[in-house]
Amino acid sequence: MHNSTRIRLIEPSDAAAIAAHRVRDFEAFRPWEPAQSADFFTPEGQAERIGRLLAGYRAGTVWPGVVLADDQVIGQVTVGGILPQPHLRRGSVGYWIASLAQNQGHAGRAVGLVLQVMADELGLHRAEASTHLENLPSQRVLRRNGFSPYGVAHSSIFLDGSWRDALLWERVLGD
Numbered sequence: 001m002h003n004s005t006r007i008r009l010i011e012p013s014d015a016a017a018i019a020a021h022r023v024r025d026f027e028a029f030r031p032w033e034p035a036q037s038a039d040f041f042t043p044e045g046q047a048e049r050i051g052r053l054l055a056g057y058r059a060g061t062v063w064p065g066v067v068l069a070d071d072q073v074i075g076q077v078t079v080g081g082i083l084p085q086p087h088l089r090r091g092s093v094g095y096w097i098a099s100l101a102q103n104q105g106h107a108g109r110a111v112g113l114v115l116q117v118m119a120d121e122l123g124l125h126r127a128e129a130s131t132h133l134e135n136l137p138s139q140r141v142l143r144r145n146g147f148s149p150y151g152v153a154h155s156s157i158f159l160d161g162s163w164r165d166a167l168l169w170e171r172v173l174g175d
């Protein structure tokens with residue numbers, strides 16, 4: 001049982017590990033993660049994607065993280081859609097953990113750590129997330145971190161061959 005989880009900003013050298021996880025989990029993630037083009041599953045394609053994520057980080061719209069256990073990359077945690085304006089100060093949390101490392105509390109701890117980054121480093125006031133209505137593990141992760149469901153967005157995301165409703169989650173981080 002792992003009880004140490006770290007997060008840090010993603011780096012170009014994470015590309016091979018991420019591609020390997022996503023190849024291995026292609027079938028397992030199909031119901032929950034959007035379909036991706038073939039280059040998503042190669043180290044070269046991931047390196048390009050990481051470059052785009054880091055450009056978003058420099059622009060202030062994304063905080064792209066990886067999740068580490070025993071110093072190995074086991075997943076990603078990302079704050080996207082950051083709206084830093086003083087009257088908004090919000091961002092949306094997304095994450096995945098490789099199947100081989102699931103159900104050991106890593107996602108729950110990684111989301112807790114990224115909420116600290118949002119509040120302390122990014123100065124955000126509000127965190128949002130969305131889950132598939134049937135993604136109970138993901139919903140547990142959010143509940144454990146103080147998120148509450150506040151609505152359903154209908155026909156919101158194209159997953160596994162059709163448009164799905166999304167359960168919307170919020171957590172106020174404070175000032």
Ligand SMILES: CC(C)(COP(=O)(O)OP(=O)(O)OC[C@H]1O[C@@H](n2cnc3c(N)ncnc32)[C@H](O)[C@@H]1OP(=O)(O)O)[C@@H](O)C(=O)NCCC(=O)NCCS
Pocket residue numbers: 028029032033095096097098101102103104105106107108109130131132135136137138140141144
């Ligand atoms: C969702 C996901 C990130 C969870 O990662 P994880 O590291 O296994 O999460 P944790 O171990 O922190 O917590 C999992 C929780 O789900 C619970 N759980 C696991 N399988 C479950 C099931 N079939 N039904 C209900 N609850 C379940 C666990 O008991 C745990 O709850 P607890 O905190 O009350 O003990 C991971 O399963 C994943 O990456 N899935 C595929 C991609 C995905 O769904 N991403 C999120 C999109 S919104």
